[in-house]
Amino acid sequence: MQTFDRSPDDAPPRHVLTPSTLNRLVRGLLEDALPMVWIEGELSNVARPASGHLYFTLKDSGAQVRCAMFKPKSGWLKFRPADGMQVLVRARVGLYEPRGEYQLVAEHMEPAGEGALQREFERLKARLDAEGLFDPARKRPLPRFARRIGVVTSATGAAVRDVLSVFARRWPLAEVEVLPVPVQGREAPPAIVSMLRRASACGRYDALLLTRGGGSLEDLWAFNDEQVARAIHASAVPVVSAVGHEVDFSIADFVADLRAPTPSAAAELLVPDADALGRHLSQLRQRLTLLEQRRLQARIQRVDHLLARLQAQRPQARLARDRERLVHLQRRLLGVQREQGQQRRARLDRIHARLLAQHPRQRLQLLRRLLAEHAQRLRQSIERRLERERLTLQQSARALHAVSPLATLERGYAIVFDADGKVVRSAKDVAADTRLRARLADGELALRVEPD
Structure with missing residues (x-):
């Protein structure tokens, strides 16, 4: 660190720091001493300008500190920060040099208390899952037409009004009984457990609906209680869970035989739609009427067929059929006789032609023609042979004459x-x-x- 020594007579210092240099030194000291901290406090002066960064003040009853959360981390938040909200922030300590003020640069922020609750939720979920409480094989189907349904919820909440309205609209025949319990606070889990056990043991209900409206994780925590989960698992009748909104999940949802995204949706899953069922019954009635008409028509056709067979078995009808058959056979017999006669005549003609071809006179004529042809061919062959011999003799004579002494004598x-x-x-x-x-x-x- 630089020193500021002055002479005894208050002469100017030998080393002078600028504000920028001093701020850099202070920022280095802060970042080295406190690299990353967790801090809990109340939000105030929350601002999100067009740049997307998040600026706010974190305070308690005795102090406050400025904070900044830059993009993209500010866009990763799973909730919308607002003034007065209690939050838990992980941040590093830094110095904002233009104003010479230290501030926190936030890396992560979550509502205070939710982080611990979420970790407890995951731990309990994993343990119960390992025990088999979430096994799909043990989940039971809902009754198709539930006669009596118990709704375990708050008697004064909006959820029970929505559920009763859906039941009255879709299936007025079902008897719906509200089993009032607190759905928030420390007294809620034991009350819910007790009501589930009593409703299961009485054998009065075909199905149970465990429900409440939306809220924060703390508000819904009663439905993440281990004893509540085990009471649902031990229920003798199917249990439908509809806790919070569609994005909310609780341990009760995983243990229940069926999870519904909202209380109204749970009511729709528990009872059929009377109008749709009426339309279905009307279609079935039409199909039954059409089926009866077809069966009646088939029977009428069968009776007509049997009547036709009966009439066909009368003696007059049989005689007429036999007479027709006799006429048909006679025609076939005549046809066969004509065909056989034609075949025999054709065979006789072929035999006669063959006999004529084998007659001695025909044979002699054929032999004479063959003899004349052979004689002609022999004469032609002899003439061709004589001509070839004559040509050969002439060639030999010319060759002999060419070497004969007489030819030499003729030359003198x-x-x-x-x-x-x-x-x-x-x-x-x-x-x-x-x-x-x-x-x-x-x-x-x-x-x-x-x-x-």
């Missing part, structure tokens, strides 16, 4: 033979005065070898 050559007919192939093979024969293309010549 000659073949010389000795007296023995051997071909002279060299001049050395003949001597002088030897007789030779020369073969030319068109004849032979006699030759004699002269000496050189």
Whole structure:
């Protein structure tokens, strides 16, 4: 921390702080010393400007402190803060530097007392649920037409008037008895328990309605009592719970055989709608009338059918049917005879055609035609064969002629033979005065070898 030493003669200090610096120092000290606190007090000067932040003063009988709750936390509140409301706030201590004032910056706010009550509610709910008091399997159905209903509630509240009005409008035949009990305060739980036990034990009622109007958690706390829950669970008749508004839930709602969102809704669930039931009965009457008409019509049709069968069994009717049947059989017999005759004639025609086809004269004619056809084919085959042979011979002759010595002789050559007919192939093979024969293309010549 900075010091402010002055000289003996009151000279100016050596170190001077500005207000901003001082505020920062103070804010640091406050935030370090009190990081987060819970504080309970009464709301006043509550303001919510267009920015959405919430500004208020928290006070008690001896002091007050300014507070601020910024967005989005201010929008998370489950209730609407108002002047005079007792609340519990979790906040951190800070300093608002522009005014040099310390303030609380709220992180969470709830109505005072509701937090503890809510925690007690959750604890009791979990314990009773673990014991099976909320088990859906044990919940009983409501009677369809309850003759006598006991309403356990305050005799002077608005809830009982709404319930009685609904009962009178929907089902005037039901006997509704109000079983008055206090529904708020310390005396309420034991009174409710006692009334539930007596109503269950007397065997007078077909169903019980436990109800009251809306209120705060403290106002509805009597219906979160453990003994009340066990009395509902032990009831010998079905119990309907309708405590508070639709958004309110109590332990009694979870234990009861049926939970209704409002007292009026509970009354509607307990009794049928007389007008709707009248319309339903009218529809059933119409359906019954229509069913009787259909049954009567079916019986009339059956009688007509039996009468027709009886008339059909008379001798005259049977004779007429037999006569018609005889005529029908005769027609069928004639038809069968005609059909068989036609089939036999067609078969005879086929056999006759086959016999004609097998007659010797027909056979001989067929064989002659076949012989003529084969002879024609043989001649044609021989002619084609001769033509092929002729062509082959001509080709062979031309090839033979091409290599024949005669063809060579025609070109001016000659073949010389000795007296023995051997071909002279060299001049050395003949001597002088030897007789030779020369073969030319068109004849032979006699030759004699002269000496050189």
